[in-house]
Amino acid sequence: MRLLKKGAEADIYLTQWDKSNAILKARKPKKYRNPTLDSKIRKQRTIKEAQTISDIKSFGIPSPLVYHVNLTKSEIIMQEIPGKPVHDLPESQIIKLSKDIGRLVGTLHNHGVMHGDLTTSNFILYKKKIYVIDFGLSQRTIKPEDHAVDLRLIKEILNSAHAKIMQSSWKNFLSGYKGAVGSAKFIKITNLVSEIEGRGRYATVV
Numbered sequence: 001m002r003l004l005k006k007g008a009e010a011d012i013y014l015t016q017w018d019k020s021n022a023i024l025k026a027r028k029p030k031k032y033r034n035p036t037l038d039s040k041i042r043k044q045r046t047i048k049e050a051q052t053i054s055d056i057k058s059f060g061i062p063s064p065l066v067y068h069v070n071l072t073k074s075e076i077i078m079q080e081i082p083g084k085p086v087h088d089l090p091e092s093q094i095i096k097l098s099k100d101i102g103r104l105v106g107t108l109h110n111h112g113v114m115h116g117d118l119t120t121s122n123f124i125l126y127k128k129k130i131y132v133i134d135f136g137l138s139q140r141t142i143k144p145e146d147h148a149v150d151l152r153l154i155k156e157i158l159n160s161a162h163a164k165i166m167q168s169s170w171k172n173f174l175s176g177y178k179g180a181v182g183s184a185k186f187i188k189i190t191n192l193v194s195e196i197e198g199r200g201r202y203a204t205v206v
Contacts, residue, residue: 001016009027010025010027011025013025017067017068017077022067023077023080025077025136026073029042043071046071046074048138049076049138050066052135052138053066053135055113056108056111056135059110061104061107061132064079064081064133065078065079066079067079081126083131084124085123085124085125086123086125086130089125091164094165094169095172097130098158098169098170099173099175099176100176101120101123101176102173102175102180103176103180104130105151105154105173105176105177106178106180106181107180109181109189110180112140113138113139114139114140114141114146116139116150117134118150118151119154120154120157120161120162122134147189148189148192148195149196151189151193152193152197154173155193174190
């Protein structure tokens, strides 16, 4: 077993399952929380994430297969998607794939799922298909405000990690998103994104 990533909420390992490579996600205990409460929170989040990863397949979102859930240890073993994160692809390819990413995010939102951590590292290109990973911060919500927060985050990621192609990528993302959610919902949510940006821009410290 090899550590791939240490996160604030969980550590990610490369492991084996049935003689194939797999990903182990282990939620770490938080020392500042009451141990009983901490165990309950980690267990609930593990259940929710495993369920979400499995459920989104029913409405056409490619995601890893969940192999095993250990609630005692708050661990999930899931399929390794051995492709490349969109973050690491050539810029021309990122621009092109942004439309597909927008469509996938729109489909999630249409079915009441907010991803919560939309970065280009959480979309994996494998065999000409984009897989969505890491639903650790996801929520079941139909609130337009929550969906706008998702869009605002990926816009920020495009602006910081892919500044040279931000405009083209964001335009393609919005095109794919609009195609998935329809004009009325698109207008409502993008207006909310602008509101969120405005609040951030003019907020003052009291």
